[in-house]
Amino acid sequence: MIRKIIQIDENKCNGCGICAKACHEGAIGMADGKAKLLREDYCDGLGDCLPACPTQAIRFVEKETAAFCKETDNTENPWPVQIKLAPVQASCYDGAELLIAADCTAFRYERFYRDFVKGRGVLIGCPKLDKEDYSDKLTEILRENKIKSIQIIRMEVPCCGGLERAVEKSVIQSGAKLPWQVVTISVDGKIKSIKEGKENG
Structure with a gap:
């Protein structure tokens, strides 16, 4: 499905890790001193990480990717749970x-x-x-x-x-x-x- 997720410009990333801490879904991690989007299906497309980035290395893109449905201990639930924000397919x-x-x-x-x-x-x-x-x-x-x-x-x-x-x-x-x-x-x-x-x- 085509949906909005974040993209990280590694050339702009200074490796501070603030975005990884700001991401409540665990989609962003640190590797080789840079922030990386580890799981596209964990990115909810809400962008909590964007205002946290001091170098503006993160932006939204729309692309073909898996539906957002983070695997948690409560896997029967879609996320977000608000009807207007919930994924159509998961x-x-x-x-x-x-x-x-x-x-x-x-x-x-x-x-x-x-x-x-x-x-x-x-x-x-x-x-x-x-x-x-x-x-x-x-x-x-x-x-x-x-x-x-x-x-x-x-x-x-x-x-x-x-x-x-x-x-x-x-x-x-x-x-x-x-x-x-x-x-x-x-x-x-x-x-x-x-x-x-x-x-x-």
Whole structure:
């Protein structure tokens, strides 16, 4: 896939190592006294390393490379987890039970990780704050990967309806045949309702 990653000009690099420390993904390392992009698939394309470079040896390029999906101890999760930033295609989606959650739910429901996150790939978003329809992005993710199931976690407030509608629309648009479920959390942090979605076909 074509995506944005960093490129390091070794002629400009002074070997200070600041960029390697600034890279939260471990994509940059030091070799032969110079900074090097060790793993293109570890580069998230967000550029935390750019402002750290005192010699401006780092720049963005767009090129054909592997999708960003850093191997960690929690390999079932894509990264970034924000829907608008998440990769469309990644090996960590294959066979995944996908959790798509409204941002607020993790802070209102105290057992959020234990009851919902563990063992699932996670995507989060807020249609009110992001002011966007996630359905096109989610449709691409469903078309390009073998998702096993979807669980939507939303608040009972009206704005969270946008997240539920986007997932339902993406399931229809993608033609995906998979089970999906909507769990609604009340404003006082309790499970208010659980609704089963309909599989296509």
